[in-house]
Amino acid sequence: MSSILKDLNPPQKKSVSTINGPLMVLAGAGSGKTRVLTRRIANIVHQGISPHRIIAVTFTNKAAQEMKIRVEELIGKIDGLWIGTFHSIAARLLRMYHAQADVSRYFVIYDADDQKRLIKRILKELNVQPDAKIVRECINLFEAYRRGSINTLFKPYSHYYKIYREQLGKSDAIDFTGLLEYVLRLKDVLPELWDYVLVDEFQDTSKIQFDFLKMMVSKNRNICVVGDDDQSIYSWRGANPAYLLRFKQEFKGACTVRLEQNYRSTGNIIKAASSLVANNENRHEKTLWTSAEKGEPIAIASFETPAKEAKWIVKTIKDLKDNFDNFAVLYRLNAMSRNFEEELRRNKIPYRLIGGLRFYSRSEIKDILSYLRLALNKNSETDLLRVINKPRRGVGKKSIERLFKLARGENKTIWETLLELPPSIRGRSRKGINSFCRIIEELTCVAKDAPAVESIDLLLELTNSVGYGSLKDEEEEDRFENILELRRSMGEFTQKHPESTLHEFLDEVSLLSSSEEEDGEEGVNLMTIHAAKGLEFDYVFLPGWEKGIFPLIRQDEVDMEEERRLAYVSITRARKRVFISKVGRRGFWGAPQQVTASPFLDELPPECISWDKDSFVKSQDEEGGFSHYADIFKDNFEKFDKTGPSSPKSSVSKPRKRKITRKTKPSTKGKKPPTAENEKKIRTGVIVSHPKFGKGRVKVIAGQGKMRKAIVYFKSCGKKIILTSFLHPVADK
DNA sequence: CGTGACCAAATTTTT
DNA sequence: TTTGGTCACG
Helix, strand or coil, X not given: CHHXXXXXXXXXXXXXXXXXXXXXXXXXXXXXXXXXXXXXXXXXXXXXXXXHHEEEECCCHHHHHHHHHHHHHHHCCCCCCEEECHHHHHHHHHXXXXXXXXXXXXXXXXXXXXXXXXXXXXXHHCCCCCCHHHHHHHHHHHHHHHHCCCCCCCHHHHHHHHHHHHHHHHCCEEEHHHHHHHHCCCCCCHHHHCCEEEECCHHHCEHHHHHHHHHHCCCCCCEEEEECHHHCCCHHHCECCHHHHHHHHHCCCCEEEEECECCCCCHHHHHHHHHHHCCCCCCCCCCCECCCCCCCCEEEEEECCHHHHHHHHHHHHHHHCCCHHHEEEEECCHHHHHHHHHHHHHCCCCEEECCCCCHHHCHHHHHHHHHHHHHHCCCCHHHHHHHCCCCCCCCCHHHHHHHHHHHHHHCCCHHHHHHCCCCCCCHHHHHHHHHHHHHHHHHHHHHCXXXXXXXXXXXXXXXXXXXXXXXXXXXXXXXXXXXXXXXXXXXXXXXXXCCCCHHHHHHHHHCCCHHHCCCCXXXXXXXXXXXXCCCCXXXXXXXXXXXXXXXXXXXXXXXXXXXXXXXXXXXCCEEEEEEEEEECEECCCCCCEECCECHHHHCCCHHHEEECHHHHHHHHHCHHHHHHHHHHHHHHHHHHHHHCCCCCCCCCCCCCCCCCCCCCCCCCXXXXXXXXXXXXXXXXXXXXEECCCEEEEEEEEECCHHHCEEEEEECCCEEEEEEHHHCEECCCC
């Protein structure tokens, strides 16, 4: 017990020790809310409650993971405690209680990308040009409608929506919002499952999520929510800081605790952030304070171009001479990352790009996942359409159209139609379809209950790596490496959850966000402000404080208060220092536009900031200098492209589209049991020989046992993928 | 039916 | 700067 309450201030202590009844903890930035939550869980367990009766809801899967670890540090290994996001908890419950919720046991989760695809297809079928604007509008309206932000769906959209839901139903598919909708059907089950409920980041809870919570605790009201209305930055997703207020109405007699002492940042940082956010009308008054020193003022700098801004940031990072992981660059838009990546690379500084394109949304990965999902659920039309002709097997647009008509006419699913092909479908198309069905059926046998890896191995074999195995060019090679990476993570998943099958793996990856994939490498952190929520760094750089960018204006609209909260969140990520910058011209795709300083700059108290005069002057002087430099850079760039990696100036590395290629981990940690001695010898970089192709060098290795494969560059015929059992090591040199 | 060339559009933020 | 969609040809 002593360790559970150790080093806590009075309000923190109160939050940890009051375990019965509703409790709301208003926790300012850096006031130790994660600490409170973990201690609280530990305390409940310590009081003799079974961990099975406790559930903690976090905002991301990563936060869940971390919380679990921290609880275990306090009281040792625990089993049965549920920790997860709303969505992952809902998905898990729906799998367990699919009958009660009246959903298919084999439902598949459609992510944002699948959702978009489906809507596009529906529009096309209705002869509506599915341009991006309409698709966006559909998604926005559907979601707003479902979350209750709007009461009616108008003219064509109501129709689209109806069809959308029908299609999902027919496909046994559930989209993200659907997970929450359906889990509310478990009104008999839910109240019985847990006695203690904890919720992190409560300010970002949407109405439907709140309903979910209310159902969970309807029996004994032991609920503790932790949040900060000033950090509500997801209103576009239905979050509403008003629920913090609502909490007290909903749970009469709720106890409220305020955590206002900040343990993270210096005085200047706290003061600047607080006075900025104080400009919001709509907030609970609160006073965040710290006993820490004032520290350095917040530096503000101005530049002509984003390239110079990036140069300055990188230079400052170098001058500060600290561990690179202690730095973060937080921008408003993912699209802003590029300059920083380039500049860091040029200076050979390691960095981690967090967010951006999800590994699991890469098209080659989604192709594989579609196959695997189909193996478990053949009704999923989005998946079926995605891969029926991948790799090319002669099933083109015309055939697909015909299939659709057929299925529609006889009111059958596409899959049923495929199985009983009418004679009107002939030739290569017929052949292609048949072989496709065979693949899926074969896959199904394995997918049902074997560990996930076995399914992907079979799939790669049956499809010759879904057409990505031919390694025609660098890009294809990248794709194949990504597939091998997927295979690796499946293996890891099975190791972690030995009893699991493909289903569990697929659920997990559909609900993983881009910012929580394993990153491995350490270095300067690059991410959006949203992705930085809940994190902290010694030094924080905040570029792009310009009108239009931050606060961001889209379609002539700004939500000033939310943008200001975002600014508040961004500043309070810092422990020691904050550097804010702006530029004079910025543009993402077309010609750069003139931009002016963000109004937020004026809202920072003068005594907390210092304008970096140098940056203003320098930006004038260097004008010509930099563009000259840019030209040189461009030359090298082109040269590099032609001459290949051996080019001496290759500090300008990886110019290619391989943007966020996920780096293969340095070495697979816990080495698998060596199945053959062959396996030991055939490794990356080793020279091997093959009976048919002769000698070559191993580039990539994947798999184990008899499925172990290698990408080999052969002298005679270039790149090939070969089972390692066909290879023999050759003494190097 | 597959391929390659050309043109248009796109950039919030994420479960 | 990239991606995707369409069109014409083989």
